[in-house]
Amino acid sequence: METAISVENISKYFTDKKRGLIKAVDELSFRCDAGSIFGLLGLNGAGKTTTLRLLATMLWPTFGTAKVAWFDIVKQPEKVKANIGFLTGNTGLYLRLTPREIIAYFGKLAGMDNVSLKSRSDRLIDMLDMGEFADRRIDKLSTGQKQKTSIARTMIHNPPILILDEPTIGLDVLTSRAIVQLIRDAKNEGKCVILSTHMMHEAATLCDEIAVIHEGRMRTQGTLTQFREKYGKENLDDIFVAILENGGSR
Amino acid sequence: MISPRKIRIVYAKELKDILRDRRTLYSMILMPIILYPLLSIGMGALIGSQIEKVQAARQQVVILGEQHGPVIAAAIRDSDKFEILSPDSLHRGLLTLAARDSTLDRRVIGRLFTDEADAVPDSIRNLIFSRAVDERLMRAVVRIPPGFDAKVAAGDSVAFDILFDGSDTKSETAGDKLRDWAVAYRDSMVAATLDNLGLDDSVIKPFWINSANIASESRMGAMILGMLLPYMLLILLIVGGMYPALDLTAGEKERNTLETLLAAPLSRFDIAAGKFLTTFTAAMVSMVLALISMTLTAKYGFASMAKGQIAVSLSADSVFWLLALMVPAATMFSALMIAVAISAKSYKEGQSYLTPLLMLVILPSMVSFIPGFELTNGLLFVPVVNLCLTLKEVLMGTYKVWRILVVFGTTSLYALFALYVAQRIFERESVLFRT
Numbered sequence: 071m072e073t074a075i076s077v078e079n080i081s082k083y084f085t086d087k088k089r090g091l092i093k094a095v096d097e098l099s100f101r102c103d104a105g106s107i108f109g110l111l112g113l114n115g116a117g118k119t120t121t122l123r124l125l126a127t128m129l130w131p132t133f134g135t136a137k138v139a140w141f142d143i144v145k146q147p148e149k150v151k152a153n154i155g156f157l158t159g160n161t162g163l164y165l166r167l168t169p170r171e172i173i174a175y176f177g178k179l180a181g182m183d184n185v186s187l188k189s190r191s192d193r194l195i196d197m198l199d200m201g202e203f204a205d206r207r208i209d210k211l212s213t214g215q216k217q218k219t220s221i222a223r224t225m226i227h228n229p230p231i232l233i234l235d236e237p238t239i240g241l242d243v244l245t246s247r248a249i250v251q252l253i254r255d256a257k258n259e260g261k262c263v264i265l266s267t268h269m270m271h272e273a274a275t276l277c278d279e280i281a282v283i284h285e286g287r288m289r290t291q292g293t294l295t296q297f298r299e300k301y302g303k304e305n306l307d308d309i310f311v312a313i314l315e316n317g318g319s320r
Numbered sequence: 321m322i323s324p325r326k327i328r329i330v331y332a333k334e335l336k337d338i339l340r341d342r343r344t345l346y347s348m349i350l351m352p353i354i355l356y357p358l359l360s361i362g363m364g365a366l367i368g369s370q371i372e373k374v375q376a377a378r379q380q381v382v383i384l385g386e387q388h389g390p391v392i393a394a395a396i397r398d399s400d401k402f403e404i405l406s407p408d409s410l411h412r413g414l415l416t417l418a419a420r421d422s423t424l425d426r427r428v429i430g431r432l433f434t435d436e437a438d439a440v441p442d443s444i445r446n447l448i449f450s451r452a453v454d455e456r457l458m459r460a461v462v463r464i465p466p467g468f469d470a471k472v473a474a475g476d477s478v479a480f481d482i483l484f485d486g487s488d489t490k491s492e493t494a495g496d497k498l499r500d501w502a503v504a505y506r507d508s509m510v511a512a513t514l515d516n517l518g519l520d521d522s523v524i525k526p527f528w529i530n531s532a533n534i535a536s537e538s539r540m541g542a543m544i545l546g547m548l549l550p551y552m553l554l555i556l557l558i559v560g561g562m563y564p565a566l567d568l569t570a571g572e573k574e575r576n577t578l579e580t581l582l583a584a585p586l587s588r589f590d591i592a593a594g595k596f597l598t599t600f601t602a603a604m605v606s607m608v609l610a611l612i613s614m615t616l617t618a619k620y621g622f623a624s625m626a627k628g629q630i631a632v633s634l635s636a637d638s639v640f641w642l643l644a645l646m647v648p649a650a651t652m653f654s655a656l657m658i659a660v661a662i663s664a665k666s667y668k669e670g671q672s673y674l675t676p677l678l679m680l681v682i683l684p685s686m687v688s689f690i691p692g693f694e695l696t697n698g699l700l701f702v703p704v705v706n707l708c709l710t711l712k713e714v715l716m717g718t719y720k721v722w723r724i725l726v727v728f729g730t731t732s733l734y735a736l737f738a739l740y741v742a743q744r745i746f747e748r749e750s751v752l753f754r755t
Contacts, residue, residue, distance in 0.1 A: 084750075092479060123753075125614040126582075126583045127583075128582045128583055128749075128752075128753075129580070129749050129753075130749070131559075148321055148585050148586070148587065149585075151583060151584060151585035151586075152585040154583070156579075156580065156583035158576075158579065160576050160581070161576060161577075161579070161580055162572075162575040162576030163577065164333075164337055164575075164577055165343055165575065166337050166340040167336070167337060167340075170337075171333075175329070175333050176580075176584055178329045179329055179330075179585060179586050179638075180583045180584070180585050181585065207340075223580070233583075
């Protein structure tokens, strides 16, 4: 399978007035393939969000680099951004615009021309069943309708790579289902999906491969089957705890 | 990488976004148009009518020692300009006051109403009468000393005391009116004496004094405009741009939309530029609307206020230079506001950061109110002060083009520096992701 994301020894350090140097991400390396779903698992503050922000070129790595969709995140950040769809569970939307306007805004920023933008936008609105509220202001919409708008916004330029940071956090069952469906569809279309979560069962049902990170460092990486064999446990949460407890050699 | 196309996309979206917000419509459009004219006309009318009221009213005056000068006392009564209260009523009022306030001595108060009033030190007397003014027992006191009529008749000079409290508007007016009345009364006495001696008025008035204000009506209007407008316009640049600057930066952080924009395929520079241009536009629109509305206000509003039909007109040249100067000024303020607002976590925090910035503009802008404060060569380089004084010259038509160009140049330099700072702040991860 084709490699869509390759991360090589990437590190991101912050300096905090109280705590001094923080190694939010510390020499991480991993690969994700096209047509597969890659899960980043870890506790709160493990470095998941920072890793994804590095891949989305919102942050600059302190050391190391990564290739996302064949482009270097340090040297060609805008090419990278043009090829990713970025979504988080608490993504906000412009309250005074309509879903159609928001979708068009991000389509235009991705460099789409008016004709392809219109047809793609109409198709997404149709697919996500947004027709009824596509021209209503965001502040008049329900949470589910907003989430659909976010999905359409993420997918408007048909990116080969999706970067999803805790995409279902704080969403109700119906709304998170829409996200899960999006992830599955993306995989079937041959896209590479990288998502972060701290819920093992979500990772287990979706991900082809899982990486567990802790305090910025890689603990272990593999498929769920491999983990079950290695740790001799069936329960996913137990495996996760076992990895955190004895998986490290720090 | 800078992309004018993407800056345009951001700019168009931000404009649409803020124009759909009622708060923008208030701060950027409605307020500059409505509020200032209302305020200046309203205040003007109120102050004007209040002044007239005070002038026309008959102030309460107490005459002490009336028996020493019954003629002049009767003349005061006859003038019908004052409401004469009896000394007894004042005396009673003060005694009631003394019952509550131990600092007032009943015996001292009593003495003030006798011929031995001079024995009371002035400071104590003033204190007591000031309290009486505070308590609205009266507004002024006239004191006729013993032997007044006799001395006047003998041709001796004698004092006529008027006591008022300058910190009380009505009391001050009473004092002024009493003095004017006394001067006129004395003049009439002099005229009568001269007449008795068979002499003409010109003996004591060797020449007449004619002083005339030769400024044209438009110059007077320009002076009033020149004082007010620079201050108002500079503040409106800030007020008009403040809301978009906040909403598009700290507001986006608060609503979790900034992250999405940062992950979109455009550079930080493009984002910052789009937001800056939106703020700049709002500031300029506000300022121009206010300029139009205030010129009209001045034309109709001040005229009714001053009753002198002061004509106000701005020449095409003045308008050109004014707008030209506003461009770097709006650039400087907008860039500063963006730089400050993006550093805030939330809309509210941003507001508290921007308020001091507003003060930094308001205070130096007040130089246009200081009489005789003019644009010296050194001041040409002081930000805001140079703008304010140049705008004043432009409005009054006393400008020199070279000075405008120097101020335009220095302000542009400051504006470029502010833009540079704003752009650098926009590149900082710690600022953008500060939540």
